[in-house]
Amino acid sequence: MDTLISALRAALGDDAVIEGARLAERARSFWDARPLRGRALLLPRDTAAVSAALRLCHEARQPVVPLGGGTNIANATASGANDILISLERLRGIGPVDLAQQTVTVEAGALLESVQNQATEAGLKVPVDLGARGSCTIGGMIACNAGGNQVLRYGMTRDMVLGLEAVLADGTVLSGLTPYLKNNTGYDLKQWFVGSEGTLGIVTRAVLRLYPAPRSRHTALLAIDDFAAIAPLLLRLRARLGGLLTSFEGMWQSFYQLNSGEHATTAPIFDTAPAWSVLVEIEGQDAETDGALFEQVLAEAWEAGGLADAVISGSEADRLAMWAIREGCEAEAKLYTRTDQFDISLAMDAMLPCTEAIRTTLAEQAPDSDLHVFGHLGDGNLHLLVGHRREEIDSARVKQLVYGQVAKWHGSVSAEHGIGLDKKAYLPLSRGAAEIAAMRAIKRALDPHGILNPGKIFDL
Ligand SMILES: Cc1cc2nc3c(=O)[nH]c(=O)nc-3n(C[C@H](O)[C@H](O)[C@H](O)COP(=O)(O)OP(=O)(O)OC[C@H]3O[C@@H](n4cnc5c(N)ncnc54)[C@H](O)[C@@H]3O)c2cc1C
Numbered sequence: 169m170d171t172l173i174s175a176l177r178a179a180l181g182d183d184a185v186i187e188g189a190r191l192a193e194r195a196r197s198f199w200d201a202r203p204l205r206g207r208a209l210l211l212p213r214d215t216a217a218v219s220a221a222l223r224l225c226h227e228a229r230q231p232v233v234p235l236g237g238g239t240n241i242a243n244a245t246a247s248g249a250n251d252i253l254i255s256l257e258r259l260r261g262i263g264p265v266d267l268a269q270q271t272v273t274v275e276a277g278a279l280l281e282s283v284q285n286q287a288t289e290a291g292l293k294v295p296v297d298l299g300a301r302g303s304c305t306i307g308g309m310i311a312c313n314a315g316g317n318q319v320l321r322y323g324m325t326r327d328m329v330l331g332l333e334a335v336l337a338d339g340t341v342l343s344g345l346t347p348y349l350k351n352n353t354g355y356d357l358k359q360w361f362v363g364s365e366g367t368l369g370i371v372t373r374a375v376l377r378l379y380p381a382p383r384s385r386h387t388a389l390l391a392i393d394d395f396a397a398i399a400p401l402l403l404r405l406r407a408r409l410g411g412l413l414t415s416f417e418g419m420w421q422s423f424y425q426l427n428s429g430e431h432a433t434t435a436p437i438f439d440t441a442p443a444w445s446v447l448v449e450i451e452g453q454d455a456e457t458d459g460a461l462f463e464q465v466l467a468e469a470w471e472a473g474g475l476a477d478a479v480i481s482g483s484e485a486d487r488l489a490m491w492a493i494r495e496g497c498e499a500e501a502k503l504y505t506r507t508d509q510f511d512i513s514l515a516m517d518a519m520l521p522c523t524e525a526i527r528t529t530l531a532e533q534a535p536d537s538d539l540h541v542f543g544h545l546g547d548g549n550l551h552l553l554v555g556h557r558r559e560e561i562d563s564a565r566v567k568q569l570v571y572g573q574v575a576k577w578h579g580s581v582s583a584e585h586g587i588g589l590d591k592k593a594y595l596p597l598s599r600g601a602a603e604i605a606a607m608r609a610i611k612r613a614l615d616p617h618g619i620l621n622p623g624k625i626f627d628l
Pocket residue numbers: 198233234235236237238239240241244245256276277297298299300303304305306307308309310311312313314315316317364365366367369370371372584585621624
């Protein structure tokens with residue numbers, strides 16, 4: 169008889185403890201359809217049940233993996249046969265939206281898309297948006313400090329969390345569900361949990377900051393021949409558009425060709441593929457005045473030189489076609505047997521030399537692999553897609569090559585996807601020994617037996 173499982177059944181109810189074949193019916197993650205591994209999967213109904221489960225696991229020194237939608241891109245929910253998984257899928261409560269404060273209090277298992285829908289009904293907007301919106305949870309977004317396409321204007325998940333409730337490894341509930349923008353009352357404990365990838369506590373509820381829903385949206389795709397023109401263009405748009413600029417997304421030539429070529433679902437927008445394309449989007453409250461300002465500012469940018477071509481979207485279909493080139497992933501699936509993906513931050517003046525060095529070395533060491541660069545250019549965040557035509561290319565070698573260059577150019581090995589298991593070996597390239605020691609000290613203070621998501625981000 170398994171005493172811990174019996175105690176968990178007694179505390180949470182039989183239907184909240186899933187084992188054996190029923191556990192293995194579930195997929196490991198959004199990306200990995202193989203059967204989930206674990207000693208048990210717990211489905212607590214509320215914060216008290218999360219607390220009871222963690223108290224028992226803490227006493228039994230039982231490793232626990234918190235689970236949201238499983239959409240993370242860092243292997244941060246990987247579990248072994250002896251782990252207990254805690255999914256927040258029964259904690260999906262939302263709201264009501266507080267119009268006076270422009271906030272909403274949500275349970276951590278709520279899907280981003282559900283929160284977005286509720287905010288929209290109230291005339292408001294959730295400031296962080298991701299392609300995974302239909303599957304990712306608010307708790308998972310907080311634990312990963314997710315970014316997305318509008319960070320330039322609204323910030324990352326960190327910036328939308330005003331208050332937070334989390335359960336520590338020993339079952340202690342830290343409740344700080346305040347709706348205040350300003351709250352300088354000692355350490356900002358909620359921020360310790362943002363980006364902690366489930367290693368410091370389980371987030372159960374959060375107060376999110378909302379913004380007025382936009383009434384107008386204008387989008388353009390700009391072609392650029394000289395990389396040096398990009399930084400002044402970004403500065404001009406930010407200065408002249410008076411805070412309306414929401415996205416400044418970049419595509420290197422080969423990525424544009426990949427996603428508008430024969431294997432893609434979208435047709436090219438320019439006659440010849442530009443060296444760099446930038447997708448620019450603004451959101452505002454007045455379609456007429458915003459549209460006129462957008463056109464005027466783009467005309468000024470044209471006059472100033474630096475733009476090789478520019479197309480302003482005339483309809484929602486045009487806009488979606490532009491975004492489809494930036495977000496499409498059908499071509500890579502058709503062309504490559506396997507891909508390695510990277511999510512790095514670099515200073516604007518390091519982007520070109522760093523990516524060129526990676527391209528040159530890759531061409532020498534892996535001539536059957538292609539490098540495609542794209543991403544949240546305005547945030548200094550590039551995504552690198554390395555597509556392999558042959559299965560046998562060693563991913564470890566590709567990672568060494570990419571991260572070696574990122575370190576040389578003083579970049580970050582993870583801009584928004586987190587460390588998880590995938591980037592653990594490379595954390596010291598972006599964070600100093602003293603910083604990692606401080607992270608370990610915080611981990612030991614909040615989770616003395618190291619039960620929460622062990623082995624993720626760093627080893628103890
Ligand atoms: C199509 C697609 C597009 C994406 N685009 C972006 C993007 O633009 N920007 C971006 O940043 N990411 C992006 N992602 C990655 C992903 O969606 C985010 O990392 C998301 O925040 C993960 O949420 P989740 O609920 O799926 O968490 P999971 O993947 O389940 O978990 C992520 C981490 O959080 C922990 N965790 C989960 N819930 C909790 C909780 N309640 N308390 C404590 N820890 C918890 C887990 O243990 C794990 O460490 C994308 C993913 C997909 C599939």
